[in-house]
Amino acid sequence: MSEHPRDFTPARSDDDGLITLAILAVGGQGCGQLTDWIVAIAEANGYRAQSSSVPGVAQRTGATIYYIEMAPDTGAEPVFSLMPAPGEVDIVVAGEIMEAGRGVERGFVTPLRTTLVTSTHRVLTLSEKLVPGDGRADSAVVLAALEQAASHLVAMDMERVAADHDSHITNCLLGALAGSGALPFERAAFEAAIRASGRGVEAALRAFSDAYERAQSGIGTEAPAVTETPEPDVAGPERLRAEWAALEARLDALPDPARAMAGAGLRKVVDYQDLRYGALYADCVLRGAEADRAAGGEARGWAYSTALAKHLANALCYDDIIRVADLKTRGARFARVRDHAKAGGEAVLAVTEYMHPRAEEICGLLPARLGRRIEASPRLFGMLDRMVNRGRRLRSGRLPAFVLLYGLGGLRRVRRKLWRDRVESAHREAWLALAEARLPRDYAMAVATLDARRLIKGYSDTHGRGLSKFDVVLDGLALVEGRADAADWARRLMESALTSPDLSAVEGTLATIRSFAGEKETA
């Protein structure tokens, strides 16, 4: 059969007043309710309306579409379609920005006729969340496309607007739809539908109104203004604050991008341990910056110094039991938990921490010599593991568990004498030496060596896997060093390490490198 391109314009036959409206949502957002409202509004205002949907999938977090058609009631019964057609949708309401993007992809949003009302917030899909690095789709790309694809765009973070009014997103979607002016009904008609639903009406109307006003005035359709993040306040005894100021001032010698990063890094390091540790950090970063300058870092935007400031801070602040206990017992953290629980003043909170220490972590907490001995002896190590390796639920809001965690957090003062510190220091020194040695020879390789540190994260097995990935990447870097395409291979190594949770992908890349690096050697 021959191909038949569409020879006919998708121009709208306005004479019968048909309005088509598709709601693209994430299952569970409550857009069934929104659909019912729109049908009720249409029917109460001299229109005939029909809605249809594919439920089932809807509650189970998949993408779902509700479809509504309406036409002025002339007495004759209209024949409404049960499915939206590409190029023939007047209004698309999207409950999430990627769903709006899907509407564009499926041809429902067209520049010739479609008013698009969308929330700009994200409900991440599973595929985005499974990536060990950052697998999130780019909202900015989608938003830019929506602006091109829609005839009229109303976009705002309706999840946030709803939260501001302690209400539900459907109220905002209805408000924004009403405010867009795409439907021929008065504002009061929309509000009547919300009133008739009878639950949380006051909050719902406030959320509706906020979204309505924003849609009318176009607020929220622009990209959010970039806010200057205020520098965190430093709190503590006078003497320490003075020492801090002196230490921080030393960083002023650093070139610009590295200076900001080092500021954050220094705060992290001092917060983690103490000012002495901070001085160690500052020394190392300043020394690195000197070497950077010698290697022509200025022309490269001080990439080496900046990477060093970032990754060295993270390397110094390794995650151990002391760190976890310290963070979990702070006052600010208690406030954050209360905030997260949205608990009123009268409510009492009970917080349970899920911990699962293993022998490795306990060994790390022991004085260096003892820790080393136990880890070297499989028998002792096994015994220790049998003693400690089980899930611990700690009620940190209660005194006994709090005191235990508080005490563990207090070990901070002796941290530098413990076994874990020896292990971490040795690892860190070797890594820094490698980067430093590469710097004069191959600037990009040196930066890549520092960046590999990003792979080390997590606890227990995950941490172990991160370390292995780090090692594989360093092996790969060593093999490609000196090649013209070394930077490209470094990027590939990191990419494969960050996208796949296990080692297979990065080991695959390494194998590829081995295949040609080996050839070169034999050639």
Next chain:
Amino acid sequence: MAERSFAREVEQLRIGAGQEFRGEGILAITKALLECGVGYVGGYQGAPISHLMDVLADAQEILSELGVRFEANASEAAATAMLAASVHYPIRGAVAYKGPVGVNVASDALANLASGGVTGGAMMIVGEDYGEGSAIMQERTHAFAMKSQVWLLDPRPNLRSMTKAVRDGFELSEATETPVILELRIRACHVHGAFEARDNQRPPLSVKDALSAPRRSTERLAMPPFAFRHEQEKVSKRWPRAVEFIMENGLNEFMGPKAGKVGLVLQGGMYNTVMRSLRRLGLADLHGNSQIPLYVLNVTYPLAEAEFLSFCEGKDAVLVVEEGQPNYIEQAFGSMVHRKGLPTRVQGKGYLPMAGEYQPGEMLEALSGFLADHGVTPADPRQRAPNDTQTPPVPDLSATVPLRTPGFCVGCPERPIFAAMKLVDQKIGPHQIACDIGCHLFSILPPFDLGGTTMGFGLGPASNGAFDGGGERRPISIIGDGGFWHNGLASSIGNAVLNQSDGVIVVVDNYYTAATGGQDILSSRAEHPTRNTNNSIAGAVKGVGVKWVREIDRTYDVTKVRDTLTEALTTPETGPKVIIASSECMLNRQRREKPLRHAAIGDGKRVVVPKFGVDEDVCTGDHACMRLSGCPSLTMKTLDDPLRDDPVASIDDGCVGCGNCGEVADAAVLCPSFFQVDVVHNPGRFERWYARVSGRMIEALQRRRARKRLTFEKAEMA
């Protein structure tokens, strides 16, 4: 118990003649059944007619007022077998189920029912779902109608036509002594519309009355030698009578002008999509006035040859709009035209896609192509202007927008079962895993990626039969409580016992048939006034001879599920190993408990509401927790920290505090960033006192430490 209550809507079932009914398709169908004086109804749930079962369940008061018996049948086979009541008695009966899976299960009973035929009208309402609405493979009920010689109705998808089809169907069934199938697509089931109601009718003979005066006749017995006669009777008497009835009563519709060079023949269900395409081509208006002759098949089997041939008269070609594959209708019409020697060309597939749902875009392309090929141009000049050149290009987002597949809901009790199974797989090695129909099938998708087959409802364990002899690692199979009672007890568990299976069977019990919306089954936990529930799955399993049975009554205990699975996989015990993992469907539980909880908090009662959280400065952003969870509530956020490259885990307000996050973090030894916070609303006096005292001491300790060190706190953002 169903997830959606129709208690308010079913009041509309009482309205009488002259009043307007407004509502959803399935509710309208129920109303039509009552208007037809149906004597008994039943069925088995499954999208898209699940809600029909819920409507019937919620309408029990009205049903009993009218003397109508409602059965929640154990399976589609049981439902179809129930239509036996219409074999000897002049009682109308209707059952509902999902096609084609339901039709497959029902087909044994269907064949027997069709052979002997019926006295009272017997109707099967089958939900067929195509395209994105389809939860299952797409096959045609049409084939079953043909092989069993029962009639198939496919009405136009509006409430008036659908309710008329119910009336027509019963009359057709009685006039031809043949059961009928009413086929509805998913969107028609959920379409919102209106029709003019009639009065409900009491069945002239109720099933109760029939019991007092039993009837039988060997004429209708589906066994040789009578069945030989049925075989003849079906084609010599019932079929011709059906065609006659269809034509006499105008069940199919001719629309548009009588004459024309071309015409369209369509299944009733395709009507709205066809009309919309014609409107777009300027060949029809919004109110159904077409410039192209249409022949709308509200009955798609049997086909009325005389009607079709008269439609073809004078036409160069007709396009058969027939969704589904094979194209039985097109083939039949083609052969009619050929036998008759008509010059009319019968076309269909080719212009239209061979398989899958006919969406508006495809329909438009097919119709415009067919019409153009036969020299029909759109009437409306506006429609002829070229357009594509002036349409601004729309950016391609296919690489950006991620797929959003359905998965387990927030707090689903099945998630921890599969998290545990994944941990077992990681530890002992990969297993042969057979899945089954139900929500648990989401285990096949990421992040679990477990299992690769599903052979039918309740057949998960049976489909591991070939592996049940054992090997290096035991096979694992999954079955839900719905599938278990549907036919799994005999086909899967009994089968495994008889054959001395070495496999492990996991029964996922979520307190009712959760996937279809929470309908009751034998093991449902709720007390029910008209059903016998609370029957033990473990008792049934032991009853058919399983020796190794473990019950887990809180699936969120990932460590326990993992250890139980490991034990089942390694125990020297012979025979099937059955683990019954029970926790209530969280979706339904929340629906029930949330309003009660809000009320209790309002009343000043002590209520504990759990929620999970992530300490963002402890989380390192490796997302290992997500690869063992996939909970929609467990999501990510970017920290305002230049030192962090990757987003960290974060738990949103949708969290119901099921505990999975913490349990997984513990069982898989992930990280200590998860915490559970129980908010105690309206705490008791002692509780408040204790919280105050320990709070003060804690604060004192916190101040003590803060005094001796430097801390950096972000100023509160405005």
